[in-house]
Amino acid sequence: MAARLPSWAWVSGLTVAATAAVVALAVQADHGPRPTAPAAHARPTASASATPSTAPTPSGPPALPEASGVGRRIxxxxxxxxxxxxxxxxxxxxxxxxxxxxxxxxxxxYSITARTAATVGSDGVKVEHIVYFTAVSGVNIGFSNALDGSSPPPANGARTGGIRLHKEDGAALWSFGDYGTKVSVVE
Incomplete structure (x- = not known):
């Protein structure tokens, strides 16, 4: 009969083999490609310019203007x-x-001072998701979207304060902007 190895020997042998496999995989991983953080999450440095920047980021739409305030806002x-x-x-x-x-x-x-679910805009178009935040010379200024999703027709000299959004963006702003939500207007 063959001699039997004690159980501690088996456990020790398996532990050594598993450790060697993990070390070999770690060495292989160390020589592979490394992930990089996306540029969109980069924070401005203290030396960043104080003027608003809407230049496109390398990976997408224009960056948030730097001088646009802090915290939750539009x-x-x-x-x-x-x-x-x-x-x-x-x-x-x-x-x-x-x-x-x-x-x-x-x-x-500014802050959102009024919300209206639907009405007819000053341009005669049926609009929804209207959020008002200021008035200029008697003209109410706010965001809205056309019920049919269209862009506004030419104003033909009319004074309009509606900032028209695409339909899906209007729904998103309506959900985001409650009474009192801050609105920051920049050049």
């Missing part, structure tokens, strides 16, 4: 015709282009 760039929905951590959760009315809000900090 950011609207008058010149870029773009909106960012910014979460509580300061990251843009969503961004999209818009069609501006003929009356622009002044750069500054």
């Amino acid at each position: 950011v609207y760039s008058v010149q870029a015709h773009r909106v960012w929905l910014v979460d509580a951590t300061g990251q843009a959760a969503r961004t999209f282009t818009v069609w501006a009315g003929t009356v622009d809000p002044k750069p500054g900090r």
